[in-house]
Amino acid sequence: MKTEQKSKLPHQPSRSNHRQQKKRKRVNTQGLYKRAIKDAFIKLNPRIMLKNPVMFVVWVETIITALLTLNPALFGTVSGENQRLFNGLVTIILFLTVLFANFAEAVAEGRGKAQADSLRSTKGDTIAHRLLNGSTEEVSSTELRKGDRVKVSTGEMIPADGEVLEGVASVDESAITGESAPVLKEPGSDVASSVTGGTKVISDELIIKVTADPGKGFLERMISLVEGAERSKTPNEIALTVLLAVLTQVLLVVVATIPPIANYVGSPVGIVTLVALLVALIPTTIGGLLSAIGIAGMDRVAQFNVVATSGRAVEACGDINTLVLDKTGTITLGNRLAEEFISVNGHSQQEVAEIALASSLFDNTPEGKSIVKLAKQLGAKTDFRETEAEGVEFSARTRMSGTNLPDGSEARKGAVDAIKGFVRSRGGDFKADLDHAYEKVSRLGGTPLAVALNGEVYGVIYLKDIIKPGMRERFDQLRRMGVRSVMLTGDNRITASVIAQEAGVDDYIAEATPEDKIRVIQQEQGKGKLVAMTGDGTNDAPALAQANVGLAMNSGTQAAKEAANMVDLDSDPTKLIDLVTIGKQLLITRGALTTFSLANDIAKYFAIIPAMFASLGLGSLNLMGLASAQSAILSALIYNALIIPILIPLALTGVKFRPLTANQLLQRNILIYGLGGIIAPFIGIKLIDWGIVAIGLV
Numbered sequence: 043m044k045t046e047q048k049s050k051l052p053h054q055p056s057r058s059n060h061r062q063q064k065k066r067k068r069v070n071t072q073g074l075y076k077r078a079i080k081d082a083f084i085k086l087n088p089r090i091m092l093k094n095p096v097m098f099v100v101w102v103e104t105i106i107t108a109l110l111t112l113n114p115a116l117f118g119t120v121s122g123e124n125q126r127l128f129n130g131l132v133t134i135i136l137f138l139t140v141l142f143a144n145f146a147e148a149v150a151e152g153r154g155k156a157q158a159d160s161l162r163s164t165k166g167d168t169i170a171h172r173l174l175n176g177s178t179e180e181v182s183s184t185e186l187r188k189g190d191r192v193k194v195s196t197g198e199m200i201p202a203d204g205e206v207l208e209g210v211a212s213v214d215e216s217a218i219t220g221e222s223a224p225v226l227k228e229p230g231s232d233v234a235s236s237v238t239g240g241t242k243v244i245s246d247e248l249i250i251k252v253t254a255d256p257g258k259g260f261l262e263r264m265i266s267l268v269e270g271a272e273r274s275k276t277p278n279e280i281a282l283t284v285l286l287a288v289l290t291q292v293l294l295v296v297v298a299t300i301p302p303i304a305n306y307v308g309s310p311v312g313i314v315t316l317v318a319l320l321v322a323l324i325p326t327t328i329g330g331l332l333s334a335i336g337i338a339g340m341d342r343v344a345q346f347n348v349v350a351t352s353g354r355a356v357e358a359c360g361d362i363n364t365l366v367l368d369k370t371g372t373i374t375l376g377n378r379l380a381e382e383f384i385s386v387n388g389h390s391q392q393e394v395a396e397i398a399l400a401s402s403l404f405d406n407t408p409e410g411k412s413i414v415k416l417a418k419q420l421g422a423k424t425d426f427r428e429t430e431a432e433g434v435e436f437s438a439r440t441r442m443s444g445t446n447l448p449d450g451s452e453a454r455k456g457a458v459d460a461i462k463g464f465v466r467s468r469g470g471d472f473k474a475d476l477d478h479a480y481e482k483v484s485r486l487g488g489t490p491l492a493v494a495l496n497g498e499v500y501g502v503i504y505l506k507d508i509i510k511p512g513m514r515e516r517f518d519q520l521r522r523m524g525v526r527s528v529m530l531t532g533d534n535r536i537t538a539s540v541i542a543q544e545a546g547v548d549d550y551i552a553e554a555t556p557e558d559k560i561r562v563i564q565q566e567q568g569k570g571k572l573v574a575m576t577g578d579g580t581n582d583a584p585a586l587a588q589a590n591v592g593l594a595m596n597s598g599t600q601a602a603k604e605a606a607n608m609v610d611l612d613s614d615p616t617k618l619i620d621l622v623t624i625g626k627q628l629l630i631t632r633g634a635l636t637t638f639s640l641a642n643d644i645a646k647y648f649a650i651i652p653a654m655f656a657s658l659g660l661g662s663l664n665l666m667g668l669a670s671a672q673s674a675i676l677s678a679l680i681y682n683a684l685i686i687p688i689l690i691p692l693a694l695t696g697v698k699f700r701p702l703t704a705n706q707l708l709q710r711n712i713l714i715y716g717l718g719g720i721i722a723p724f725i726g727i728k729l730i731d732w733g734i735v736a737i738g739l740v
């Protein structure tokens with residue numbers, strides 16, 4: 043739960059992140075399209091096509107019309123003069139429809155593949171210096187196993203994921219995070235000690251314990267993720283695919299009932315016309331774009347420098363009802379620095395500074411270091427030998443830290459009620475001025491730490507923290523999307539309420555222990571809510587696993603990263619807010635294009651049916667006034683094919699997103715994509731019909 047890295051990593055405003063990402067993600071678009079065209083052909087393999095039932099039907103029909111082009115009388119149909127040309131044109135258009143759909147998916151996958159290639163190029167085999175009781179041996183990084191110890195010196199690549207055992211060094215993690223500023227790594231602290239294979243030591247030397255077997259490291263996992271190897275359909279996507287397949291079957295039956303009726307009324311229809319009708323009616327637009335929409339959603343997350351372990355995780359972001367955030371480092375800047383020592387109980391400020399210093403000598407947290415700094419500035423010194431003293435580490439459970447001095451005294455600092463408990467247990471007591479100081483600091487939104495030596499309280503340290511700019515707007519935005527925010531903090535009630543009020547979260551829980559985090563998540567889930575949370579510590583891991591969306595910080599511990607289903611490479615916990623937006627946008631894009639696709643098909647029906655029965659003198663049904671039966675069918679099919687590539691950009695970037703509730707969004711979508719979907723084909727098909735007549739195609 044401690045957020046040590048924050049004082050070490052330069053604070054990265056998200057604007058510069060975006061610039062960074064742009065630079066890193068700029069892929070050769072020409073190469074990307076070339077590759078996508080090639081992949082579109084590879085995807086014609088029937089076994090791959092089967093995964094997409096709607097397009098599979100189109101593919102089968104393409105083969106049927108191709109056969110009918112070669113031999114128009116294959117199924118005994120009577121053929122007109124132009125039958126072969128017409129059949130050939132239909133075949134080409136259907137083939138292009140399939141190809142466009144494959145292309146959409148291939149383009150969506152392309153960025154991930156390019157990114158995977160560049161990640162792979164950073165990997166390669168490296169020579170590792172493995173330590174074996176005193177001596178070192180050179181081995182290939184692929185021979186390393188969990189538990190091995192290796193030495194990595196300046197300029198060398200870290201050969202595997204691991205924990206720092208010894209040494210302090212700066213590491214260039216840009217291969218993974220895209221961030222060029224080096225990161226300080228050192229042993230001990232929960233988060234600064236984890237290193238990733240493929241990153242580079244740029245100064246000094248580290249001794250590392252390997253924590254991942256070869257091929258199982260973070261970089262390899264990332265490669266297979268961005269490449270889509272582990273991409274499986276999400277539950278929503280499966281549901282929609284099934285729905286589209288059922289709809290296709292129903293329409294197949296409907297179209298199959300046409301020939302007997304047509305024969306009965308004395309206006310027989312050819313097979314190619316029926317095929318055309320079926321293709322026009324089945325939801326080819328959404329069928330062709332569905333998987334691209336999902337892949338693009340994951341890619342948008344990747345562009346935010348977040349690695350998602352599955353499309354399911356990205357989608358889950360869009361369904362989140364409750365967002366659980368911690369205070370320090372997420373809502374506030376997190377570099378809580380000692381601002382002031384307030385003396386109580388008749389002590390002097392100098393005395394408070396001295397006990398504060400003594401209690402912080404072994405405290406490696408940013409808070410601890412800043413206390414040492416302020417105390418020394420005030421001229422505080424210790425009068426014992428540090429080597430003979432013993433540190434008592436901070437833990438989120440005890441909410442205290444300190445030092446056992448050589449003479450047997452105990453210097454402690456920590457949350458005020460924790461210190462009160464400590465003082466009482468040592469037979470001491472405290473006066474009202476402790477509570478005054480505590481309240482004064484808390485009302486400023488600061489964290490008060492009481493300082494005590496044995497049974498006596500000396501004063502209060504004011505740790506100042508600042509709410510990140512723009513938090514209120516972000517929580518407002520979330521509220522408009524129907525997402526409730528809950529702040530969980532180990533800090534006291536007053537501080538928590540002040541920060542909660544100022545930041546504009548909906549609810550807060552103060553004095554929370556690590557167990558409380560997981561309990562809050564379970565409670566929310568018990569009410570049927572989907573919960574997201576961020577965290578970085580090992581003690582966050584259970585809660586990250588329990589949450590529907592767990593976002594771990596890349597700077598966090600291995601345990602946290604493994605438990606979470608997303609890892610933020612920039613270690614910016616507020617990104618969860620952006621992820622909710624991306625997830626919602628993904629769901630909305632899918633909904634909008636489904637609406638558009640179905641609405642389109644209704645319009646196409648009006649183009650083809652009148653044309654089919656033109657010989658019956660149903661001219662009045664020919665609402666669009668299309669030139670001929672054949673041109674009507676070709677126009678509808680050309681429109682049907684072209685709409686797929688036209689909508690690829692929208693499928694990839696997502697529909698424009700506004701923070702509205704689900705209901706408002708639904709209304710808006712039905713209006714734009716439903717109504718637009720009915721009107722667009724009338725215009726499009728009419729224009730194409732004109733064109734066909736103009737060039738005298740049929």
Ligand SMILES: Nc1ncnc2c1ncn2[C@@H]1O[C@H](COP(=O)(O)OP(=O)(O)OP(=O)(O)O)[C@@H](O)[C@H]1O
Binds near residue numbers: 043436457491531
């Ligand atoms: N280095 C430290 N030494 C002693 N006490 C500390 C130290 N750091 C924090 N504390 C006290 O322990 C409490 C709990 O810390 P913890 O990290 O669990 O929560 P937090 O950082 O205050 O809040 P959040 O959970 O929002 O990050 C703090 O509110 C503070 O009172």
Ligand SMILES: [K+]
Binds near residue numbers: 326682
């Ligand atoms: K269609």
Ligand SMILES: [Mg+2]
Binds near residue numbers: 043370
């Ligand atoms: Mg904390």
